[in-house]
């Protein structure tokens with residue numbers, strides 16, 4: 648028989664594709680919906696998730712903010728945190744794990760206490776985003792900081808920019824990365840002159856419509 652005859656299961660010259668014998672649906676760990684008394688959910692997390700669910704007609708829509716609440720509490724989406732959220736939301740942990748593992752901003756493994764996301768998308772890239780990312784990586788090396796490149800963070804007007812613990816800064820120079828990291832670790836205000844929050848609103852500028 649030619650090696651190209653038929654699918655692998657019929658051809659001794661080809662390895663048998665598992666999908667031929669087992670199908671293409673990956674096996675799922677079918678843990679049911681945990682009960683609240685089984686997961687020891689902190690009351691503040693339970694209240695927060697319940698408030699989030701109340702915002703949506705379908706509680707499934709609260710999955711991402713609920714996982715964000717888990718991450719805020721534990722630093723990442725821990726298996727136990729996911730089980731707690733699942734118990735509150737009446738989902739299986741697998742339901743929430745599939746959401747958590749899909750989104751870059753949700754972590755299913757431990758990361759540093761601080762988070763730095765450097766935008767490397769087109770506007771920031773053209774203005775030195777890659778160099779900025781390298782500088783943050785070097786400055787944060789060995790520290791309790793998670794540094795990563797990121798797609799457009801929606802603040803192209805301050806390119807190149809970075810999100811540092813969920814606050815936006817820009818336009819940044821690569822040389823400022825070290826200072827920013829030192830200030831972050833020291834618990835100081837980070838690059839106050841580069842903080843987006845310190846910039847005036849358009850309505851407050853001359854000609855603005857306040």
Ligand code: FES
Nearest residue numbers: 766771799802803
């Ligand atoms: S390209 Fe960097 S914020 Fe948009």
